[in-house]
Amino acid sequence: MRIACEVDSCLSVVSRVKMQRSVDQRYAIKFCVKLEKSATETLAMIQKAYGKDALSKAQVFWWHKAFREGREDEQRIGRPSTSHTSDNVANVQAVLDSDRRLSVRFIADQVGLPKSIVHEIVMTGLQMRKVCAKLVPKVLIDEQKENRVSISRELLDRVRGNPDFLEQVITGDETWVF
Numbered sequence: 372m373r374i375a376c377e378v379d380s381c382l383s384v385v386s387r388v389k390m391q392r393s394v395d396q397r398y399a400i401k402f403c404v405k406l407e408k409s410a411t412e413t414l415a416m417i418q419k420a421y422g423k424d425a426l427s428k429a430q431v432f433w434w435h436k437a438f439r440e441g442r443e444d445e446q447r448i449g450r451p452s453t454s455h456t457s458d459n460v461a462n463v464q465a466v467l468d469s470d471r472r473l474s475v476r477f478i479a480d481q482v483g484l485p486k487s488i489v490h491e492i493v494m495t496g497l498q499m500r501k502v503c504a505k506l507v508p509k510v511l512i513d514e515q516k517e518n519r520v521s522i523s524r525e526l527l528d529r530v531r532g533n534p535d536f537l538e539q540v541i542t543g544d545e546t547w548v549f
Contacts, residue, residue, distance in 0.1 A: 392421065392424055393426065396417055396421060396425065396426050396431075397434055399413075399416070399417060399420065400413055400417065400431060400434045400435055400438060401434075401438045403416060403435070404435060404438040404439050410431065410432045410435040410436070413431060413435050414428055414431045414432070417431055459482065459484060459488070459492065460492050460496045460497065462482045463478060463482055463484075463489055463492045463493060463496075463497065464497060466478050466481050466482060467493070467497070467499070475489050475490050475493060478493070
């Protein structure tokens with residue numbers, strides 16, 4: 372298993388290096404177009420600079436033509452995230468505000484997003500985690516901290532006013548009994 376992970380890791384690194392070389396070569400092609408070099412001259416320069424790692428003739432000619440026609444080459448790594456928008460985060464937050472015990476699958480159905488995107492929004496965007504079948508924030512916000520302090524002070528005042536108060540408190544888990 373470990374060897375497979377190391378091989379996957381090495382392949383990932385090799386893939387990124389190849390992609391970076393391809394991006395570098397596209398920048399060089401774009402530079403040659405700005406210098407008004409022909410596609411043939413550009414190919415010769417790319418092959419001389421990159422040797423066996425150079426882009427193919429067809430690729431160099433295709434990029435040369437694309438840049439000559441005005442294409443701008445933005446660096447893109449991976450698929451763009453079209454689902455992780457502020458509107459979708461707000462929709463997921465609204466559904467969670469109504470009931471924190473909902474599953475990620477149910478929330479995904481409600482907002483019409485893939486389950487993986489909803490999971491990412493909940494875990495990273497909203498910084499929540501699942502505790503006892505309930506989604507709770509990882510870090511308390513200031514309002515929640517102030518609420519805890521005020522409740523603690525209120526309980527302390529009740530104990531000071533009635534020393535037997537704690538004997539009347541019933542404790543248990545979060546299960547409600549009707």
